[in-house]
Amino acid sequence: MQDNKFLKHIWKKISIGLFVVFYGFAGVYHFISPETYLPVIPDWLGDPKMINILAGMAEIIIATLVIIPDTRKQAGYLAIAMLLAFTISHIYFIQLGHCAADVCLDPWIGWVRLVVIHPLLIYWAYRISNS
Template sequence: MTDGNQKQGRWRSFFRWLLALIYLVAGIAHIRSPAGFLAITPDWVPFPKQVILFTGMAEIAGAIGLLIPPKLVPGLRYAAGIGLALYAFCVYPANVNHAINNIAINGETASWIYHGPRLAFQPVFIWWALIAGDVIDWPFGRKRP
């Protein structure tokens, strides 16, 4: 492995761990404090309490899946990357609902200074999950033997 590939590998590992930590914390928050998530869940979502619980468990499972080495459980990191990317795609309507309807959480509403970047960053979370799960290489483009 060349120096550039080792450096790239360290960065990928760092960002994989960071994303796993973000999803682990978010998953725990979904389970421990669901009220804010319930508030922004669109009305058309069936069984919202169960959905919030399930999404928290999915985030935790995805975070763990990103961290288990592929040699230990082949395909798990890949599946976790796809699962977290799909998760980030599926929760986007809740983020839009929160922004468009200016829903207060804990009595506080957020401005577009919060909502704008949050909505714009969602595709980055999708991409990040795919990179962390070794599903895609772009823009890193590993050289394969």
């Protein structure tokens, strides 16, 4: 029974660590390579450059807040809200014919990102918020 508790504790630490690295890197990448994100931000949302900056900052803030146990729940819920907002870009990418700027992907990739990966990221954020 003690081994099971230990494994759960280790898995929780690994999950939190991976979450921090994933969102920290994703946030920084908005600043390193904005051309990756700008084509999938619809103009009707507003200034794509500003939205990209805000998205990058949000991901960095979320990664930072997850590190602190007292703010982890809020960080998880912020991540869920952000991921729900990002759904717009995933749908827009599919509407663009799975091509944005110079990047074209097989149509199934856009759908897998929207229907499988995105919900898994939301679930991960939910689990983090309850760690």
